[in-house]
Amino acid sequence: MKAIALISGGLDSTLAAKLTKDLGIELVAFNTISPFCLCNQRSSSGCVHGAGKVAKELGIKLISVNVSEEFIEIVRKPKHGYGSNMNPCIDCRILLFKKAKIAMEQEGASFVITGEVLGQRPMSQKLKTMQLIERESELEGFVVRPLSAQVLEPTIPEKNGWIPRDKLLAINGRSRKGQFALAKEFAIFDYPCPSGGCLLTDPEFSRRLKDVMLHDELTLDGVILLKLGRHFRLSKGVKLVVGRNESENGLLESAGREGDWLLYPKDDLAGPTALLRGGSTQDLIDLSGRITAHYCDLNGSVYADIFYRRAGGQESCLKASPVDEGLLKSLRI
């Protein structure tokens, strides 16, 4: 018997897959890639690293499907709404299950297993919601949840004896004690994506996302920028992103696209790189220079020499006095 195992790289899906594999069921690991995965904040390669590690340890093949474009559309307008932040969990799960169904058919597998635990997550792991997700993905009755199976109605694979129901577990609720005990039993101490979460549940990231959506600026490559630095809305269509450390400064330099301005202090001054997008008037460059200067180590001076240039363009310099806290706060997203 062959099944598709949804693997996020987190503990629950790892345990569910291990338990099922130990029952002699052939597994193919499956995950989707989106730019919102917490495991890999600085690129759009999503959870593929975490899931890849788990699949390798279990000795099973991994299928990863990039759903970034479709997912951005879901984030824009989720049919079933958002969770407490910008997380459209129900629509996200429906998309994942739909893709898993395609993989199931292509691989000649008979059902899907997941690490879901009844009642563990407020939005997507309530009974009614789990049923809705199955229905909308046309997988009704074909999703086995090995960690919670015994507190759920028997599925078609259990009824048909494809997987022994009496060997499945009865974990439910928000406590993680059951999973930790099982992890100990399986000697699983290192799972690559312990948070198992995504950036859409992060309040600060969600604030930035809402801002770009409000200004109709959400694009796939723009998501990478949302993960970096401190963000300031200077006016409609104009944003400044200021690096918080050396690594972000480097990433901002490479994130620049045509028309963007890069600002940075003179070599002998410690301070951030900033990226100005959407504005090119001298007033906006001056304001960006003053915000950049706010984060420079001025060594007692009242201004900083801030260079600015367009990608591949000529460098100019301005003397910028740092903006005050009040103005900074009013512009910060």
Ligand code: SF4
């Ligand atoms: S937390 Fe993120 S990845 Fe997980 S179901 Fe919700 S939207 Fe999808």
